[in-house]
Amino acid sequence: MRADAERNRAAILAVAGRLICDEKRDNVSMDEIAAATGVGKGTLFRRFADxxxxxxxxxxxxxxxxxxxxxxxxxxxxxxxxxxxxxxxxxxxxxxxxxxxxxxxxxxxxxxxxxxxxxxxxxxxxxxxxxxxxxxxxxxxxxxxxxxxxxxxxxxxxxxxxxxxxxxxxxxxxxxx
The missing domain is CATH 1.10.357.10 (Tetracycline Repressor, domain 2)
Known part of the structure; x- marks a missing residue:
């Protein structure tokens, strides 16, 4: 995996973990995760289908x-x-x-x-x-x-x-x- 792709993946996982686990938000959308991570929705969906x-x-x-x-x-x-x-x-x-x-x-x-x-x-x-x-x-x-x-x-x-x-x-x- 390319270095920038790995960085994006790690950042997405960190933000998703914070929103879902730390903030205990049950219905966090993929749009919210993308926005909070600072990546485009396309990047998010390339890494994770859903x-x-x-x-x-x-x-x-x-x-x-x-x-x-x-x-x-x-x-x-x-x-x-x-x-x-x-x-x-x-x-x-x-x-x-x-x-x-x-x-x-x-x-x-x-x-x-x-x-x-x-x-x-x-x-x-x-x-x-x-x-x-x-x-x-x-x-x-x-x-x-x-x-x-x-x-x-x-x-x-x-x-x-x-x-x-x-x-x-x-x-x-x-x-x-």
């Missing part, structure tokens, strides 16, 4: 950044595994229940469960280091299930996050989180 394509690209971009952070946390063996598990779960919570929630609501099919398979596998691998005899795959799925954004709609995000981390610590026998 609003759904733009939202999917935004999900992919944010998810890839989160995945990079999560992998780095998991791989840092200088940190005790208990702390790595809790840090990993915190990163996943912040990404799924907070950052991506407005985007998931903007997509007709929401979040496909298979897209989180590598995340759950990495968490299961970390759990196996603490509880090798446990059904680590199930525990990882249970922890992920507790992060559903719908729960954040019922309780405040800080309470939900603290609850997920406490639940993770308790089911893994890590003591107080």
């Amino acid at each position: 609003r759904e394509g733009l939202v999917r690209a935004l999900v992919e971009d944010r998810t890839e950044r989160g995945w990079q952070t999560a992998r780095e946390l998991a791989a840092n063996t200088t940190v005790p595994v208990n702390d790595r598990i809790l840090a990993f779960v915190a990163v996943v919570f912040d990404l799924t229940a907070i950052e991506l929630a407005p985007l998931m609501r903007a997509l007709p099919d929401g979040c496909q469960s298979d897209s989180w398979a590598p995340w759950r596998a990495l968490l299961a691998d970390l759990i196996a280091q603490v509880a090798p005899d446990a059904d680590t795959e199930f525990l990882a799925m249970a922890i992920f299930a507790s992060m559903r954004p719908e729960i954040t709609d019922m309780v405040a995000a800080p309470r939900h996050r603290a609850g997920v981390l406490d639940l993770t610590a308790r089911i893994l026998g890590l003591g107080d989180s």
